[in-house]
Amino acid sequence: MEEDDINYRILREIQQMEKNSPILSELKSAFYLEISEYLEELTDRLQNESSSQKQTLLKEEIQNIQKIAINIYELREKKILFAAISKARGGNPDIKNMINIEKNLFDSILNVLKTTRIKFLKKQSIEKKNIEPKEEPAKPTNPEEIQKNSNPVIRVTEDMPEFIGTNEKKYNLRKNDILSLPDDMCEMLYRRGVVKKINN
Numbered sequence: 001m002e003e004d005d006i007n008y009r010i011l012r013e014i015q016q017m018e019k020n021s022p023i024l025s026e027l028k029s030a031f032y033l034e035i036s037e038y039l040e041e042l043t044d045r046l047q048n049e050s051s052s053q054k055q056t057l058l059k060e061e062i063q064n065i066q067k068i069a070i071n072i073y074e075l076r077e078k079k080i081l082f083a084a085i086s087k088a089r090g091g092n093p094d095i096k097n098m099i100n101i102e103k104n105l106f107d108s109i110l111n112v113l114k115t116t117r118i119k120f121l122k123k124q125s126i127e128k129k130n131i132e133p134k135e136e137p138a139k140p141t142n143p144e145e146i147q148k149n150s151n152p153v154i155r156v157t158e159d160m161p162e163f164i165g166t167n168e169k170k171y172n173l174r175k176n177d178i179l180s181l182p183d184d185m186c187e188m189l190y191r192r193g194v195v196k197k198i199n200n
Contacts, residue, residue, distance in 0.1 A: 006034040008061065011068045018075040024097040031099060035069045080106050088113040151180040154195040 017025040028034065039062060046058040083093035084106050098106060156177040165171055165185050173179075178198065181189070189195040 006031075006038045008065060008068075011035070011065060011072070015068050015072050015075075018072055022079075023094050024076055024079050024102075026097045027099055029099050032073075032101060035065070039065060039069075076102065077105075081109060084109040084113060088117060151182055152186045153178065153180045153198040154186055154189065155198055156195050158194050160194055 014025065014027070042058060042062050042065070046055060046062065049055050049058060080098065080102055083095055086093040087110055095103070095106060156173045156175055156179075159175050160171075160173045162170060162172045165181070166188075167182060167185070173194075186195070186197065190197065
């Protein structure tokens with residue numbers, strides 16, 4: 001961006017550059033300060049203007065400048081957010097055109113993302129450990145034990161996700177497991193086609 005004073009035309013050009021580019025456009029380091037000073041100047045002119053027609057024009061210009069300034073900030077804010085997410089995930093985003101105040105925003109967002117990511121993944125790891133079955137489901141493979149058991153004996157024909165049976169026990173069944181289960185559970189699994197009965 002050239003070292004020109006801020007005005008409506010320059011702001012419109014910057015707005016279009018931000019809309020048309022996936023990366024941040026180059027700005028002066030005092031860009032946001034200059035917008036603020038420009039708006040103050042227009043406000044002073046408005047207060048000192050006696051012509052109602054010129055007052056109307058100045059009010060419209062102030063409103064338009066404010067809208068464009070907000071839009072430019074929001075376009076850049078979105079790019080900064082995406083850059084921080086990319087960086088937090090191990091990427092290498094282009095941040096060379098960030099001015100100092102935006103770099104502070106980027107660093108703050110990145111810090112929050114990294115801290116939250118560590119806490120969340122650590123929590124997930126703990127929760128995963130806590131949902132592991134505390135006791136192994138009964139999977140009798142001893143023929144004598146199977147003979148003594150009055151429940152039907154089945155062979156699992158395909159891997160199944162962990163589930164809680166009608167007896168409120170957790171089961172994590174894998175293909176070719178052989179075990180004895182209550183009649184109602186055997187019937188349910190048999191209807192799903194995931195087990196075969198060995199005896200009754």
